[in-house]
Amino acid sequence: xxxxxxxxxxxxxxxxxxxxxxxxxxxxxxxxxxxxxxxxxxxxxxxxxxxxxxxxxxxxxxxxxxxxxxxxxxxxxxxxxxxxxxxxxxxxxxxxxxxxxxxxxxxxxxxxxxxxxxxxxxxxxxxxxxxxxxxxxxxxxxxxxxxxxxxxxxxxxxxxxxxxxxxxxxxxxxxxxxxxxxxxxxxxxxxxxxxxxxxxxxxxxxxxxxxxxxxxxxxxxxxxxxxxxxxxxxxxxxxxxxxxxxxxxxxxxxxxxxxxxxxxxxxxxxxxxxxxxxxxxxxx
Amino acid sequence: xxxxxxxxxxxxxxxxxxxxxxxxxxxxxxxxxxxxxxxxxxxxxxxxxxxxxxxxxxxxxxxxxxxxxxxxxxxxxxxxxxxxxxxxxxxxxxxxxxxxxxxxxxxxxxxxxxxxxxxxxxxxxxxxxxxxxxxxxxxxxxxxxxxxxxxxxxxxxxxxxxxxxxxxxxxxxxxxxxxxxxxxxxxxxxxxxxxxxxxxxxxxxxxxxxxxxxxxxxxxxxxxxxxxxxxxxxxxxxxxxxxxxxxxxxxxxxxxxxxxxxxxxxxxxxxxxxxxxxxxxxxxxxxxxxxxxxxxxxxxxxxxxxxxxxxxxxxxxxxxxxxxxxxxxxxxxxxxxxxxxxx
Numbered sequence: 198x199x200x201x202x203x204x205x206x207x208x209x210x211x212x213x214x215x216x217x218x219x220x221x222x223x224x225x226x227x228x229x230x231x232x233x234x235x236x237x238x239x240x241x242x243x244x245x246x247x248x249x250x251x252x253x254x255x256x257x258x259x260x261x262x263x264x265x266x267x268x269x270x271x272x273x274x275x276x277x278x279x280x281x282x283x284x285x286x287x288x289x290x291x292x293x294x295x296x297x298x299x300x301x302x303x304x305x306x307x308x309x310x311x312x313x314x315x316x317x318x319x320x321x322x323x324x325x326x327x328x329x330x331x332x333x334x335x336x337x338x339x340x341x342x343x344x345x346x347x348x349x350x351x352x353x354x355x356x357x358x359x360x361x362x363x364x365x366x367x368x369x370x371x372x373x374x375x376x377x378x379x380x381x382x383x384x385x386x387x388x389x390x391x392x393x394x395x396x397x398x399x400x401x402x403x404x405x406x407x408x409x410x411x412x413x414x415x416x417x418x419x420x421x422x423x424x425x426x427x428x429x430x431x432x433x434x435x436x437x438x439x440x441x442x443x444x445x446x447x448x449x450x451x452x453x454x455x456x457x458x459x460x461x462x463x464x465x466x467x468x469x470x471x472x473x474x475x476x477x478x479x480x481x
Numbered sequence: 482x483x484x485x486x487x488x489x490x491x492x493x494x495x496x497x498x499x500x501x502x503x504x505x506x507x508x509x510x511x512x513x514x515x516x517x518x519x520x521x522x523x524x525x526x527x528x529x530x531x532x533x534x535x536x537x538x539x540x541x542x543x544x545x546x547x548x549x550x551x552x553x554x555x556x557x558x559x560x561x562x563x564x565x566x567x568x569x570x571x572x573x574x575x576x577x578x579x580x581x582x583x584x585x586x587x588x589x590x591x592x593x594x595x596x597x598x599x600x601x602x603x604x605x606x607x608x609x610x611x612x613x614x615x616x617x618x619x620x621x622x623x624x625x626x627x628x629x630x631x632x633x634x635x636x637x638x639x640x641x642x643x644x645x646x647x648x649x650x651x652x653x654x655x656x657x658x659x660x661x662x663x664x665x666x667x668x669x670x671x672x673x674x675x676x677x678x679x680x681x682x683x684x685x686x687x688x689x690x691x692x693x694x695x696x697x698x699x700x701x702x703x704x705x706x707x708x709x710x711x712x713x714x715x716x717x718x719x720x721x722x723x724x725x726x727x728x729x730x731x732x733x734x735x736x737x738x739x740x741x742x743x744x745x746x747x748x749x750x751x752x753x754x755x756x757x758x759x760x761x762x763x764x765x766x767x768x769x770x771x772x773x774x775x776x777x778x779x780x781x782x783x784x785x786x787x788x789x790x791x792x793x794x795x796x797x798x799x800x801x802x803x804x805x806x807x808x809x810x811x812x813x814x815x816x817x818x819x820x821x822x823x824x
Contacts, residue, residue: 251714275717287708288569289762295704298485302705303717309701309765310488319485355716 200260201227201358201391202248207257209243216416217243220257223410223434227358230385230392232402232437235412236450241395242363244412248393249280249361262358275303279352281362284345287336293347294332297322300354322354326380342373349380353388360384362394366401374398378405399441403462409433409440413449438462486763494766498773505777506551509784510543514792545682549741550674550783550797551776554748556689556738558775560731561749562756562768563696566703567724568633575735575749578640578728579617582647584739587613588669589654606669607681611740617643618732632710632724672745672798674783685737692734693772699726700764707762747801748775751809758812778805 202225210216217240225231233241246252247259250266259266261277269277279300287296300322301315311319323329326346336344345365352360362381366374382405384390396402402409411433433440441463443456454465455474468475511517517535526540527533560575568577587609621643625636655663677685705718706727713720738745752775753767760766779797782804786797 249715251711271714271719272717275715278715280711280715282711285709288571289566289707289757291704291762294485295761295763299705299708299716302701305701307698308488310491311485316485 199227199263200224201262202393203258203260204248205258205260207247207254207259209240209247209252209254218247218412219416219431221432222257223432225391225393225408227391228385228389229407230382230405231394231408231410232399232406233393233395233410233412234397234399234402235432236414239412239414241412244410245280245361245363245393245395249278250274272303275355275357277357278359278361279355279357281345281348281352281360281365283364283367284341284348286344290335290337292333292335293328293339293350294319294323296336296347297328297332297350297354300351300356303355318354318356322350325353325383326350342369342376345369345373345377346380349377353384357390359391359393362392364395364397366396366398374401381405399446400464403437403441403464404459406437408435409437411440411445411449441465486766491766491769494760495769495773498770502551502773502777502780506547506780509780510539510547512784512788513538513543514788542676545679546674546676546783546787547780548686549677549682550780552686552689553674553738553742553745554752554779555693555772555776556734557745557749557779558752558756558771559693559696559768560735560738561775562753562764562771563703563727563731564749565753566707566764567727568637569707569709570633570637571754572750573637574746575731575738576744576746577644578636578732579621579643579647580614580732580735580739581744582644582651583617584610584614584736584744585651585666585670586617586647586654587611589651589658589666592666593654593658607740610669610743611736614736614739615732617647618728618736622728632721668796669743671796672743673786673794673796674742674779677741681741685741688737689734692730692737693768695730696727697765697768699723700768703727703764703768704762707764743796743798745779745798745801747798747805748779751805752778755809755812 204224205222207218207221208216209218221244233244235241243252247254248266250269250271253267261269261274266274298311298315298319301311301318302309304315305311320329323332326349328343328346328350331339331343336347339347349365352362360381365381366377369377378401381392381394385392392406394402394406413429413431413433415429415431433445438461443454443463443465446452446454446456446465450467453468453475455468457464457466466474511519515538517539521533521535522539524533524536526536530537557575561573564573564575564577565571588606590613591606591609621636621639624639624643625632628635628639655666658666702713702718702723705713705716706720706723708716710720713723735749753771756767756771756774760770779801782800783797785804786795786800789795
């Protein structure tokens with residue numbers, strides 16, 4: 198079991214006064230499913246952008262498949278890592294098949310026409326995501342859930358070792374949320390892909406992922422960094438059942454939760470001040 | 482099973498369109514205010530100049546003009562395709578990034594300063610227009626580059642602002658020039674296909690064709706770039722490099738087109754849209770087909786411009802706008818891709 202991603206002491210901030218990520222280190226073993234969770238503004242998307250090479254860390258290093266990420270060309274990195282962002286509609290009216298076949302770009306020759314291998318990869322990806330039946334439809338005419346399946350098909354057709362996803366289920370209904378996670382899990386188990394997904398849905402994450410990286414959003418002040426004083430951790434990593442504990446969730450997200458169990462995994466229902474069950478609890 | 486563009490089907494379509502273009506060009510060469518007998522034309526040029534007038538009209542005057550119109554139409558249409566892709570904005574046309582005002586400023590400077598020297602038998606206006614266009618585009622690119630984290634928006638803004646600023650300078654300069662100079666500036670700005678020296682024609686033809694081929698080579702990357710910068714990187718396309726290449730080549734061919742013919746509007750906007758409505762947005766197909774259709778469109782428009790009103794010649798820019806506008810609206814109403822899929 199080798200590490201496909203190694204993040205060592207990575208720090209990043211958009212302005213010099215404050216760091217979004219401070220001294221983050223973790224490894225992702227090839228073929229595992231990592232969820233990145235945490236409150237808004239904790240740096241989840243920033244971390245994802247660092248992992249796909251859009252941003253460069255200001256300190257520390259990121260290794261992809263045993264080579265520094267900065268040593269990859271854009272093209273070669275796209276052969277290692279596929280990225281799925283929150284679903285969007287392309288400006289021009291591309292069909293589903295056209296969008297999925299764009300995944301083959303990092304493998305194409307000068308004039309950009311796909312060969313047999315490329316076509317097979319696209320067809321397989323369409324089948325795996327059950328999108329073949331609307332392959333010829335324009336992206337505009339799809340529902341949000343269908344569109345997200347197309348982007349996952351594209352990531353599969355890109356035939357990379359790693360798939361990075363930024364909140365792949367954020368606008369989807371329950372059925373499609375589960376469907377997308379099933380697709381990802383299938384890609385992991387059947388094709389040995391490494392999945393790294395940002396999610397707000399800690400209950401789904403707990404059900405599907407092997408490990409969790411919880412960014413706490415606690416950013417140490419600059420003087421604390423300079424003085425090397427003890428500060429609360431800016432991230433936690435481990436098995437879902439250890440990281441997603443009621444105390445940690447309440448602490449990191451700053452919200453009261455009801456905690457239950459499905460099988461071995463915890464699930465959480467946040468309780469706001471006026472939530473029915475909160476009101477009852479305070480009366481009792 | 483899935484129908485994505487293949488090199489073979491693209492090759493067939495390009496060949497068919499090229500054949501259509503050649504037919505259109507041939508027919509348009511035959512049309513003109515002077516009747517020409519083909520029989521006499523095929524007899525050859527004759528020994529002394531003036532011996533075979535029919536040959537000279539057709540081969541010496543009409544054919545170069547038709548070829549020039551096709552080249553300019555192709556250049557403007559392909560530049561329109563490319564700028565719409567890199568700016569991710571369907572309203573973009575080849576002039577959006579300051580080319581028009583830059584060229585106009587170059588011309589008015591030439592007219593005001595009274596420069597009369599000849600360049601390869603052509604008017605110095607073309608040289609000044611080209612220099613003005615290239616300098617302005619470079620300025621827009623520089624401003625966009627320096628100011629922009631999100632390059633596309635700042636490029637567009639820089640282009641719009643420079644265009645407005647230079648237009649104001651042009652208006653100021655025209656307001657202080659004498660009236661006969663004014664007319665030549667306005668005529669130039671309206672855009673018309675003029676006779677060009679054979680050498681100028683050859684150099685421009687080679688440059689425009691080379692530019693279009695270069696754009697065709699990066700056209701599959703334009704598909705990816707039209708999804709946005711992040712998506713492009715994730716799919717292995719370097720957005721900055723591709724944008725710079727696409728921008729330079731399209732600015733170059735537009736500047737050549739503008740310096741040859743002034744500002745011919747509408748071709749760079751409606752041809753890419755029309756072709757996209759019918760053939761879809763895949764740039765590997767959109768670019769070459771738009772170039773060919775754009776060429777044919779301008780050949781027809783220019784033929785109308787030189788024949789519709791007897792001896793009087795209209796500026797072709799007026800024809801493209803008057804004919805192109807309604808034509809495009811009909812197309813827009815009839816074919817949207819969505820409608821055609823519903824069956």
